[in-house]
Amino acid sequence: MKLVVKNLKKNFEKKEVLKDINFEFEKGKIYGLLGRNGAGKTTFFNCLNEDLEIDAGEFYIEDNEKKRKMEAEDIGYVLSTPNVPEFLTAREFLKFFIDINKKRIKDLKTIDEYFDFMKIEQEDRDRLLKDYSHGMKNKMQMLVNIISNPNILLLDEPLTSFDVVVAEEMKQMLREIKKKHIIIFSTHIMELALDLCDEIVILNRGILEEVDKNNLDNEHFKDKIIEALKEQ
Amino acid sequence: MIESFITSFRLKNTYRVNSIIYSIKQFPIIKRILPNSLYKNKGLKIFANIISILIEILSIFVGKLIYIASMIFAVLSFYETNQTDTFLHIFLFLTLCGGVLNTYMLNPTKDKYYAIVIMNMDARKYGLSNYYYQLLKLVIGFLPFTILFGMITKTPLWIQLALPFFVVAIKLIVMNYSLYDFNKNQKAKNENLPTKFVWSFVAICLLAAYGLPAINITINQTIFLCIFVFTLILGIYSLLKIHNFKDYRKMYKQVLTITNVYAVENNSGTQAMKNTSLKQIELDKNYTSNKSGFAYFHELFVKRHRKILTKAVKKQSIIILAIFIAVVIGINVNVDFKEKTNDILMQYLPYFVFIMYAINRSSSVTQAMFMNCDHSMLTYRIYRTPKVILGLFKERLKTLIIINLLPSTLIGLGLAILLYLSGGTENPLNYMVLFVSIIAMSIFFSVHYLVMYYLLQPYNVNTEMRSSTYKVVQAITYFVCYYMIQIQLPTLSFGITVIAFCIAYSLISLIIAYKYAPKTFKLRV
Numbered sequence: 001m002k003l004v005v006k007n008l009k010k011n012f013e014k015k016e017v018l019k020d021i022n023f024e025f026e027k028g029k030i031y032g033l034l035g036r037n038g039a040g041k042t043t044f045f046n047c048l049n050e051d052l053e054i055d056a057g058e059f060y061i062e063d064n065e066k067k068r069k070m071e072a073e074d075i076g077y078v079l080s081t082p083n084v085p086e087f088l089t090a091r092e093f094l095k096f097f098i099d100i101n102k103k104r105i106k107d108l109k110t111i112d113e114y115f116d117f118m119k120i121e122q123e124d125r126d127r128l129l130k131d132y133s134h135g136m137k138n139k140m141q142m143l144v145n146i147i148s149n150p151n152i153l154l155l156d157e158p159l160t161s162f163d164v165v166v167a168e169e170m171k172q173m174l175r176e177i178k179k180k181h182i183i184i185f186s187t188h189i190m191e192l193a194l195d196l197c198d199e200i201v202i203l204n205r206g207i208l209e210e211v212d213k214n215n216l217d218n219e220h221f222k223d224k225i226i227e228a229l230k231e232q
Numbered sequence: 233m234i235e236s237f238i239t240s241f242r243l244k245n246t247y248r249v250n251s252i253i254y255s256i257k258q259f260p261i262i263k264r265i266l267p268n269s270l271y272k273n274k275g276l277k278i279f280a281n282i283i284s285i286l287i288e289i290l291s292i293f294v295g296k297l298i299y300i301a302s303m304i305f306a307v308l309s310f311y312e313t314n315q316t317d318t319f320l321h322i323f324l325f326l327t328l329c330g331g332v333l334n335t336y337m338l339n340p341t342k343d344k345y346y347a348i349v350i351m352n353m354d355a356r357k358y359g360l361s362n363y364y365y366q367l368l369k370l371v372i373g374f375l376p377f378t379i380l381f382g383m384i385t386k387t388p389l390w391i392q393l394a395l396p397f398f399v400v401a402i403k404l405i406v407m408n409y410s411l412y413d414f415n416k417n418q419k420a421k422n423e424n425l426p427t428k429f430v431w432s433f434v435a436i437c438l439l440a441a442y443g444l445p446a447i448n449i450t451i452n453q454t455i456f457l458c459i460f461v462f463t464l465i466l467g468i469y470s471l472l473k474i475h476n477f478k479d480y481r482k483m484y485k486q487v488l489t490i491t492n493v494y495a496v497e498n499n500s501g502t503q504a505m506k507n508t509s510l511k512q513i514e515l516d517k518n519y520t521s522n523k524s525g526f527a528y529f530h531e532l533f534v535k536r537h538r539k540i541l542t543k544a545v546k547k548q549s550i551i552i553l554a555i556f557i558a559v560v561i562g563i564n565v566n567v568d569f570k571e572k573t574n575d576i577l578m579q580y581l582p583y584f585v586f587i588m589y590a591i592n593r594s595s596s597v598t599q600a601m602f603m604n605c606d607h608s609m610l611t612y613r614i615y616r617t618p619k620v621i622l623g624l625f626k627e628r629l630k631t632l633i634i635i636n637l638l639p640s641t642l643i644g645l646g647l648a649i650l651l652y653l654s655g656g657t658e659n660p661l662n663y664m665v666l667f668v669s670i671i672a673m674s675i676f677f678s679v680h681y682l683v684m685y686y687l688l689q690p691y692n693v694n695t696e697m698r699s700s701t702y703k704v705v706q707a708i709t710y711f712v713c714y715y716m717i718q719i720q721l722p723t724l725s726f727g728i729t730v731i732a733f734c735i736a737y738s739l740i741s742l743i744i745a746y747k748y749a750p751k752t753f754k755l756r757v
Contacts, residue, residue: 049613051757072617081693083608087513087536088529099525100620130513148614 019206032197082137325441401467408470594681640674
């Protein structure tokens, strides 16, 4: 399965934020999306998530050479600021999410098993989400997106609010689930991108480019990425 | 200090100009034509500057005119006391209220926050120069109207001229006390959260202002003269104290916190509103639901928001019952009242459009739906599938209609019963029309707000309202309902028209919502 983006354009008034995006994202890989401040990473995600209308181009899923439209169920978007319904407890939120995704979840586990998987403590499971900390809310957001099992996961700076231990767990978890997903991961932290991602993609001047690692060691690869980011 | 004032004035003017341009850009059609580079357009800047200066000038006079005309002059005729003395009396006590409620200096406004906290301006120079400017505006703003209304009420010229300075002196005295208090306790009070002491003082002053003249007690010119001389001396002393006070920075650090500032300036949208919405969630986890999917989700939402949902309508219902009982008693004791009631019920049904508008809970409920629920849920793509959106829409519509129907049914039944008790009508159809039209209006408002919410979803991810169309629709709704107050029409014909309109509107808007909501119901970016 592939996510194909072709000639995608997005302008804000006269400013061309995304000029001409052409890319194929493949299943089984984590893509590290790097870009300078204001380069349009979030805009790109918002376009894929259909929060924004695109001005030109298209994106679709290619499954066994067959082209099909991207559906709501195909995509999960984890924002850098956590978004959870504050009037529910963590358990109720999961129950609701499982309810509406029942048909598509293949090996349905119990709610507590999911909590265990995400390492959410017993005593927190029945608390209202409004009393959760920033990082805990982020965990929940990540968890429901993983449970609903979308083909494509867009992660916008998802690890920055986690403490080091949780961040490490999350990385491990992403590596575990990547086989079945296309994961696009935007970040400003180069080490994280190099450590976690299989491919590094750069968004610069409205264009998306892959940076080839070839046989470079990490240091040289880093330099190459920074050079690419600096290009005006 | 003058330099400091000019800088701060220019700063204030700059963002006032920008917000004028911003509001111009909010109009639906203009928005599309005007580019973002608007903010550097010279001609437009000049235009906005002129508006800004006009606003500044108007702010000097208009408030004072309205204040004296409505709070003092308009009530004079109710009293049998001497007009001059009553005018003076009310003015004096209201000035005391205003003095403690608004010091200018301690009001945590955004311009102070920008200048002192963000731009790091000298707090003393900034605070004092702007304070003096405000006091100057007070004198200039009050003078024409103390003279005008003073002449109408035959108040002597010296009092006409003294009144503005009296106001300023009171402000100075209160401000000096605040500084003294701060020096002693090292705690600055946010004047927008008055203490119980302040509220009691205000209550006593209000009572004195409007109550005493009713029992023929007012101050006279001699008493005013004494008070005036006394406050003037104290005021000058206070001015010196205020001018020489050193710790403005420390005081402003306490007053100008983000929560204080945003609580005043931006209670429409953003964090403050979000926080109030969060407070409406009730912690009781004992409310559970046996349903599943979005029905489960929605039921929990309803149960956890009882404060703004069921509790609010229960309160309304109790009030409606109380009014109903009061009217029933009135009908039985007073024949005049009985006839008038009958007349109102047969002629003033349009008035009830406004009442039904005012008691309908849908607007605040949809707002809570967004703040506490959809704001976060809409970021999940799966939540935006047509199945979920329409499923939830149905549940919500049911809830909204039912909630609003409780008080509405009481009103409908109440009106029909009152019509009967107040002498009845020749055409029995009137009873039914009264009842059904009230119910129809209630359903109409429920449908209207929910459909608008789903079609225009006006908020963005930062919970700011971003749809001018939504605001326009809200305003139109208000004005139409308000306009109805002035209309008198026979209940029968008006009622039937209303019923037909409500049914037609609800059906059409529901069809539109079903068709378009899956596309339109998303976060604004």
